[in-house]
Amino acid sequence: MSSTDLDAPPLKSLLLAIVAVLGLHVLAAIALVAIKTPELKPEPKKEMSPLEIKFVSLPAKTVSTEVEKQTVTAKKEVQPEVQVQPAPQPEPKPKESVKQPTETPVKPKEPVVKNTEPKVTPVIASEKPRPDTSQKVAPKEPLPKPKVDNSAAEAQRQAAAQAESERQARKAEQEAQARAEQEAKRVADVRAAAQAKAAAEAAAAQARAEAEAAAALAQSNEPVSFTASSANWASAPNFSFPERAARRARSGDTLNVVLVLRVNKQGGIDNVRVAQSSGNPLLDKEARRQVRSGKFKPFTKNGVPVVGDVTLPISYAVP
Incomplete structure (x- = not known):
């Protein structure tokens, strides 16, 4: 056995190292895929408060103001681009130099993560047109009033007034006549009541006298x-x-x-x-x-x- 064979690590350790490296790469790829890209929400539209316009009228002349409408285009507000940074990959352990005469290790391809920039629609703020007060409006001259012939209306008014006065006079005459008739009736009723009262009193007196005479005759024996x-x-x-x-x-x-x-x-x-x-x-x-x-x-x-x-x-x- 040579010295080279003694220095080389065992094959089992080499395989374990390769499997560990591959597992780390797979975990990193899964982590990169699982990371959600933050959604960019458009900035809410700002509502502009309505402008208050006050018109001042001249005392003797009618002023008409003409206001030109101006469209104000707000500057486009572009939000800054958001860069998505990939999650940091764990650093692999240093590889020991292994001499393999027959097999060469194959590195897996790293997944390419594309940085997608969200599209942001520009918000245009619309403002209500403001009246241009710098321009002075020339006052218009009042139109002359047309002359109206009031003679017919005046004659009609006089006729109506005369008819009303005649109606009031007739009404007053009728009321006076009604009052006179009521007064005459009242006097006649009073006179008739007095006469009836007098007749009743006379009859009562006569009856009383006759009764007294009869009573006297009843008590008297005078033949x-x-x-x-x-x-x-x-x-x-x-x-x-x-x-x-x-x-x-x-x-x-x-x-x-x-x-x-x-x-x-x-x-x-x-x-x-x-x-x-x-x-x-x-x-x-x-x-x-x-x-x-x-x-x-x-x-x-x-x-x-x-x-x-x-x-x-x-x-x-x-x-």
């Missing part, structure tokens, strides 16, 4: 004179010529006697007297007796029974 025609018999007496008086009378003669009867409030005859004699005392006496057998209906005055004096003529025919 009231009545005629024979106003006397009504409740039961009439039987008048006949007495036989005793025939001796002194001639046959065919008619003897008349007048009696005055005092009739009480019940219609009974309380007293009989001879007002005119027949000339035959016997006949007068018999007439007074016969008349007492009768009864009158009560005499009344104002609806109240009263004592009455009745003058009653009686005629007797001599048989």
Whole structure:
């Protein structure tokens, strides 16, 4: 055995070293592939605050301002390029020089990582046009106002005013007439009420007087004179010529006697007297007796029974 064979490492160690190197390269490639490229987000668009424009009007003239619109293009903002650096590869261990007469180690190709730059769209900020206040706007002269003929309108207004005044006058006249009619009706109603009241009071007074008179008559026994025609018999007496008086009378003669009867409030005859004699005392006496057998209906005055004096003529025919 030569000295060269003694210095060379064993074949097993060499194979382990080669496998370890290959494994490290594979792990590095996997790590590079697994690394995610950071996504670049575009910068958000900045919103510009609206511009406030205030117009000042001249006191006597109308000013019209013309504002030219200007488009302001914002500068393109380009974000800086982002360079993606590959992850650092672990340093391999130093290889020991191995003499292989027959085999030569083959190095694996390293994966090529392309640096991709994200495309960034430029953001253009738009601004609202600002009025150019540097330019002065010449005030426009006011146009002359056209002359309007107001004669027709004035005539129409006067006619309307006259019609309104006439309407108001008619309305006032109607209201005055209505008030006069109401006043006349009120006066007539008051007069009629007064007359009705007076009539009612008079009737009440008369009724009161009659009642008082009737009460006085009812309490009084003062006789009231009545005629024979106003006397009504409740039961009439039987008048006949007495036989005793025939001796002194001639046959065919008619003897008349007048009696005055005092009739009480019940219609009974309380007293009989001879007002005119027949000339035959016997006949007068018999007439007074016969008349007492009768009864009158009560005499009344104002609806109240009263004592009455009745003058009653009686005629007797001599048989």
